[in-house]
Each structure stands twice: as structure tokens, then as C-alpha cells.
Amino acid sequence: MKDEQVQQVRDALERTALRPCLKCGCVPADAAGMFTSPNAQKYGAPIGKDRFIFYPLCQECRKLPGVLTEVESYAEKVLGGCRN
Numbered sequence: 202m203k204d205e206q207v208q209q210v211r212d213a214l215e216r217t218a219l220r221p222c223l224k225c226g227c228v229p230a231d232a233a234g235m236f237t238s239p240n241a242q243k244y245g246a247p248i249g250k251d252r253f254i255f256y257p258l259c260q261e262c263r264k265l266p267g268v269l270t271e272v273e274s275y276a277e278k279v280l281g282g283c284r285n
């Protein structure tokens with residue numbers, strides 16, 4: 202990853218952490234995560250493009266078992282929903 206991209210990712214994580222927790226809704230979530238997918242199109246990326254998916258999740262909710270699977274299906278629904 203280039204320096205410029207690293208900075209963009211950092212900025213995006215900081216902004217994301219200010220949003221309500223995806224799971225419990227506490228504000229701000231104060232923590233954020235990111236994932237990429239080999240099937241970026243599933244998350245609304247144009248063909249041939251990667252997509253970074255950022256999500257706010259508070260420290261408590263991050264520890265819950267299975268929470269990342271929930272985040273992935275939520276992101277798929279929200280970002281990929283209009284492309285059937």
C-alpha cells in the first residue's frame with residue numbers, strides 16, 4: 202500500500218469511528234475496522250476494482266463472537282443491494 206493510501210485509510214478509520222456503533226448504536230463507536238473482499242463487486246465496487254469497507258464498531262461489540270460475519274452481511278446488503 203502506498204503512503205498516500207495509508208493516509209486515506211487512516212482518515213477514513215478516524216471518520217468512521219465517530220459514527221454510531223453498527224451493532225449497539227452507541228455514539229461515537231470510538232473504534233472502527235476495515236475489510237476488503239476478493240468479491241468487491243458484491244459490495245458495489247465496479248468490476249476490476251477493489252473496495253475497502255469501513256465499519257464503526259465499539260470496543261465491546263468488537264469482542265462479540267460472529268460479529269464480523271454480521272458486519273460483512275450488513276455491508277453486502279447496504280452496499281450491494283442496488284445491484285441485482
Ligand SMILES: [Zn+2]
Pocket residue numbers: 222223224225226227258259260261262263
Ligand atoms: Zn457497540
